[in-house]
Each structure stands twice: as C-alpha cells, then as structure tokens.
Amino acid sequence: MPINADYRGPADLPEVIPVFPLPGALLLPRGQMPLNIFEMRYLAMVDDALRDGHRLIGMIQPDLTHSASEDKPELFHVGCAGRITQFAESGDGRYILELTGVSRFKVVEELTVLTPYRQCKVDFFAYADDLTARKGxxxxxxxxxxxxxxxxxxxxxxxxxxxxxxxxxxxxxxxxxxxxxxxxxxxxxxxxxxxxxxxxxxxxxxxxxxxxxxxxxxxxxxxx
Known part of the structure; x- marks a missing residue:
C-alpha cells in the first residue's frame, strides 16, 4: 500500500520521534497496523504527530524482562516507525488509526521531555534498505x-x-x-x-x- 510521502532515504525521516511501547506489537515496513487510542498521553501523541506534519509514531516493545519500573519500562533497542495513513474519531474520546510501516530504527537515546508520552532520538540509517519495497x-x-x-x-x-x-x-x-x-x-x-x-x-x-x-x-x- 503506497503512502502519500516520498521517503527517498533515511535522511528524509526525523531524528526524534514519539514512541508507543506496546508488548507483542510488531510493525514492519509497508505493513498495516490498526490502533485504538484511548489513553490521554497517546491521544496527545497523535495530536502532536498530526500537528508536526510527519505523522510518524515509533512502535516499539517494552523489554519487560529488564525493567525495574512498570510505569516506564525499558525499551528494546529496535522498533519500526509507522505513518498515520488512516485517522478517525470514535465520538467517545478515542482515535481509530491505521499505521503503515515506513522503516525500522535503532534507539540512540531516550530523551527527557515534557510531553506525557515518550520520545527517542533514533537512527534509520542502519535500516536504509527498508525504504526499498520488496528488496530481497x-x-x-x-x-x-x-x-x-x-x-x-x-x-x-x-x-x-x-x-x-x-x-x-x-x-x-x-x-x-x-x-x-x-x-x-x-x-x-x-x-x-x-x-x-x-x-x-x-x-x-x-x-x-x-x-x-x-x-x-x-x-x-x-x-x-
């Protein structure tokens, strides 16, 4: 499924993205993932992603086996950025989204931020081939x-x-x-x-x- 964005290389992607830790969730390049967003912090994340224009959300799994905090678990070092390609309001305070996978990323560092959701500085260059459809x-x-x-x-x-x-x-x-x-x-x-x-x-x-x-x-x- 094509998306209305022309990512010619990793340099076209932002260095900092919001991340959505979700255990068991796997997003891959050009795959589609439906999401039902209801927590306030993630509603704010979607609002900001749309406002900023990049419409990207980094799907990443929490590494629960190495986490000391349940509120803010450690993250795995690799996730996949997805672009919001479908968006709807449910009428009861939820957002219904579909993400289309763009590229995997490596987490360089998690940033200290004022937003209620987590943000990471990421590196897409290690997965530059993800931007070439059907490679391999x-x-x-x-x-x-x-x-x-x-x-x-x-x-x-x-x-x-x-x-x-x-x-x-x-x-x-x-x-x-x-x-x-x-x-x-x-x-x-x-x-x-x-x-x-x-x-x-x-x-x-x-x-x-x-x-x-x-x-x-x-x-x-x-x-x-």
Missing part, C-alpha cells in the same frame, strides 16, 4: 513458508483466504504472517530485527515448527 524477496523460500503455514492452519483448525495468499508478493506475505503470528515478544523482536526478508521468513518458519512439534509431542496447546 526473491531469496525467500516461499514453498517452505506455505508448507509450514498449511500445517499451522490444520493443527489450529483455521482457515484463510488462499487466493489472497497465493497472489501476495513475498514481502507482503512474510511481513503480514510475521505481524499476525501468535508468538510472544522475544519471537516478535527477533523477526523485527532480522537482517533481511529471507532471515525473517526463516525465523518465522523455525518458531512455527517448534510450536507445532511441541503440540504434536506433548499435547500442549502451544502458543496462542
């Missing part, structure tokens, strides 16, 4: 990915739109499956930080195979 998708083992997906759906008694899957380019397929996957924050973070699309697909396949093996050998319901 020819290296993805699509056949193996679909085999594992078929097994996963069968074990969990799920159905999907196979016509849509068969027509999806590799990048869209891998990233959508990764974002929708039922796995925990460590697995989601590993897929986010994958060096390239091929590696992300391999991580997704490996994690799914481990989950399937666990279910088959122990009867454990596995990751849901």
């Amino acid at each position: 998708e020819d290296e993805v083992d699509r056949k193996r990915l679909l085999e594992v997906l078929t097994d996963f759906l069968k074990v969990n008694n799920l159905k999907v739109d196979w016509n849509g899957i068969e027509n999806a380019p590799n990048e869209a397929l891998v990233n959508a499956l990764a974002m929708m996957s039922p796995y925990g924050p460590p697995e989601k973070q590993a897929m986010l930080e994958a060096a390239d699309l091929k590696t992300r697909a391999e991580i997704l396949i490996a994690v799914t195979e481990m989950d399937l093996a666990k279910k088959r050998t122990s009867g454990d319901p596995g990751l849901q």
Whole structure:
C-alpha cells in the first residue's frame, strides 16, 4: 500500500520521534497496523504527530524482562516507525488509526521531555534498505513458508483466504504472517530485527515448527 510521502532515504525521516511501547506489537515496513487510542498521553501523541506534519509514531516493545519500573519500562533497542495513513474519531474520546510501516530504527537515546508520552532520538540509517519495497524477496523460500503455514492452519483448525495468499508478493506475505503470528515478544523482536526478508521468513518458519512439534509431542496447546 503506497503512502502519500516520498521517503527517498533515511535522511528524509526525523531524528526524534514519539514512541508507543506496546508488548507483542510488531510493525514492519509497508505493513498495516490498526490502533485504538484511548489513553490521554497517546491521544496527545497523535495530536502532536498530526500537528508536526510527519505523522510518524515509533512502535516499539517494552523489554519487560529488564525493567525495574512498570510505569516506564525499558525499551528494546529496535522498533519500526509507522505513518498515520488512516485517522478517525470514535465520538467517545478515542482515535481509530491505521499505521503503515515506513522503516525500522535503532534507539540512540531516550530523551527527557515534557510531553506525557515518550520520545527517542533514533537512527534509520542502519535500516536504509527498508525504504526499498520488496528488496530481497526473491531469496525467500516461499514453498517452505506455505508448507509450514498449511500445517499451522490444520493443527489450529483455521482457515484463510488462499487466493489472497497465493497472489501476495513475498514481502507482503512474510511481513503480514510475521505481524499476525501468535508468538510472544522475544519471537516478535527477533523477526523485527532480522537482517533481511529471507532471515525473517526463516525465523518465522523455525518458531512455527517448534510450536507445532511441541503440540504434536506433548499435547500442549502451544502458543496462542
């Protein structure tokens, strides 16, 4: 899905962005993430992102295993910036958004700010390839990915739109499956930080195979 912004390189992106810590949330370049915003601090974040014109929000997971504070947990060092591409007011004080992933980023430092939401100085240059659509998708083992997906759906008694899957380019397929996957924050973070699309697909396949093996050998319901 194209967005109405021409990001030719990391230099076109701001050095400081608001961040939205959300465990288990995985946004990837050109992926879409719906958000239901109701907390006052994040309503203010959206207002400011729209007012500033960049419309960017950094989705990032809190690193709960290394956090001393529940109110302000440590953050993982890599997140993904998304641009607000759909916006609606609910009428009851909430915002209904859709973010479209732009590029991953590394956190350089979290800033001390007066805003109720957190802000970070970030580096997009490490992920410059994210701005090139479908880069590296020819290296993805699509056949193996679909085999594992078929097994996963069968074990969990799920159905999907196979016509849509068969027509999806590799990048869209891998990233959508990764974002929708039922796995925990460590697995989601590993897929986010994958060096390239091929590696992300391999991580997704490996994690799914481990989950399937666990279910088959122990009867454990596995990751849901």
